Amino acid sequence: METNALHQRIRALRANAKLLSSSTQEERNALLLAIAENLQTTYPAIASANQADVIAARAQGQKESLIKRLIFSEEKLEASLAGLKQVAQLADPIGRVKQRRLLDTGLLLEQVSFPIGVIGMIFEARPDALIQIVSLCLKSGNGIILKGGKEAQRTNTVLVEVIKQSCASSSLGDQWLTLLESHGDVDQILGMEEDIDLLIPRGTNQFVKYVMEHTSIPVLGHADGICHLYIDEAADLDKAIEIAYDSKTQYPAACNAIETILVHKKVARSLLPGLAKRLSDANVVIHGDREVCSLISAIPYQDGDWKCEYLQNELNIHMVDSLQMAIDHIEEYGSHHTDVIVSEDPQAMRTFFSLVDSADVFANCSTRFADGYRFGLGAEVGISTAKIHARGPVGLEGLMSTKYLIRGSGQVVSTYTGSEPRQFLHEELSLEGDSLLSGETV
Incomplete structure (x- = not known):
């Protein structure tokens, strides 16, 4: 798209996003449910477009991990519909009071949540991700610019058409949402910081690194999903095997699937044969260090394996001498995404929780729980490994900013300065009740 035309399109979207941010929760929830109903009704057309995308991707020799992400099955449709309905049931994130403080008689301060504004979402070939993104941006009152992977262009186009059709009977309109089609549009939006x-x-x-290095717009997300499962000396081994199996095979193309299993040497001989047998049931290829290869059949470790994100039925197994050695390995080779300990020792779990510097740190469960829907967030726009703003699965809270609001009754700062300044009260008030947005008096 020509630069001027794209700029005009984005500026129009920004103006309409402001209208969305001032809409009522009832209006946004009604539209979410209308989208869910329309997606279900029009699924045959969506499935037809998706089948064409999948056939084209296979003809182009795309990796099986991408194909799995690309397929928009009835199961993924049902999960998307459930997510839309769950987002509609969540509390309104707009106008939520974070702090309320009486600065002085007749001078009230509130910190209130507001939408970020306009969000540019550039995502891989996952049509279900588009639905999650739209649902969260709609609920949170943010305008959304979508650019999906070219492999899903037919599916994404139909999905956006269906969503826009759902907006026809809504007072909110459909101008808060746009889908980009050209790869060249990405470079253009990277320069639209205003x-x-x-x-x-x-x-x-x-x-992801390219985006971060070529824009002055704030960027949220993660580059790698190198997730670890540590099986402690105090682990229940049957439990450990099933958690490992699920963490790798339930959806190996996901960023929260494990890529390396760390095994304490004290349980290695008892654990590894059974673990290898269970993984072989799903045709998982195992890479192992020398100690692991002495106990099970595995491909000998090569430099770079610990940093590899396989995104398929393939993983590393590494033997460690201690909990601390496992934590050190995760710090050196992990991506601060999702890491798990399997142990029946409460102190080992507490140590792991405290010292593993990842967005999601679990004990005795699959890494695949690192998901906005499973967290009860309704959906997610992605998982962030950042430490400023949102971290972990990014749901509604991650798409909100805040404003400080003050309502006074004629106060001026000079009253509170000078030789005999008036003193502030700074009285903390309850967050319950109506906010300044609803016309509360002070």
Whole structure:
């Protein structure tokens, strides 16, 4: 798209996003449910477009991990519909009072949540991700610019058409949402810092780094998903095997699937044969260090394996001498995404929780729980490994900013300065009740 035309399109979207941010929760919830109903009704057309995308991707020799992400099955449809309905049931994130303080008689301060504004979402070939993104941006009152992977272009186009059709009977309209089609549009939006408030890239490590290095717009997300499962000396081994199996095979193309299993040497001989047998049931290829290869059949470790994100039925197994050695390994080779300990020792779990510096740190459960829907967030726009703003699965809270509001009754700062300044009260007030947005008096 020509630069001027794209700029005009984004600026129009920004103006309409402001209208969305001032809409009522009832209006936004009604539209979410209308979208869910329309997606279900029009699924045959969506499935037809998706089948064409899948056939084209296979003809182009795309990796099986991408094909799995690309397929928009009835199961993924049902999960998307459930997510839309769950988002509709969540509390309104707009206008939520974070702090309320009486600065002085007749001078009330509130910190209130507001939408970020316009979000640019550049994501991989996952049509269900588009639905999650739209649902969260609609609920949170943010305008959304979508650019999906070219492999899903037919599916994404139909999905956006269906969503826009759902908006026809809504007072909110459909101008808060737009889908970009050209790869060249990505480079253009990277320079639109005056019109776009946040970029969320989801894709390869190289692509995410490219976005971060070529824009002055704030970027939220993660590049790698190198997740670890540590099986402690105090682990229940049957439990450990099933958690490992699920963490790798339930959806190996996901960023929260494990890529390395760390095994304490004291349980290695008892654990590894059974673990290898269970993983072989799903045709998982195992890479192991020398100690692991002495106990089970595995491909000998090569330099770089610990840093590899396989995204398929393939993983590493590494033997460690201690909990601390496992934590050190995760710190050196992990991506601060999701890491798990399997142990029946409460102190070991507490140590792991405290010292593993990742967005999601679990004990005795699958890494695959690192998901906005499973967290009860309704959906997610992605998982962030950042420490400023949102971290972990990014749901509604991650798409909100705040404003400080003050309502006074004629106060001026000079009253509170000078030789005999008036003193502030700074009285903390309850967060319950109506806010300044609803016309509360002071």
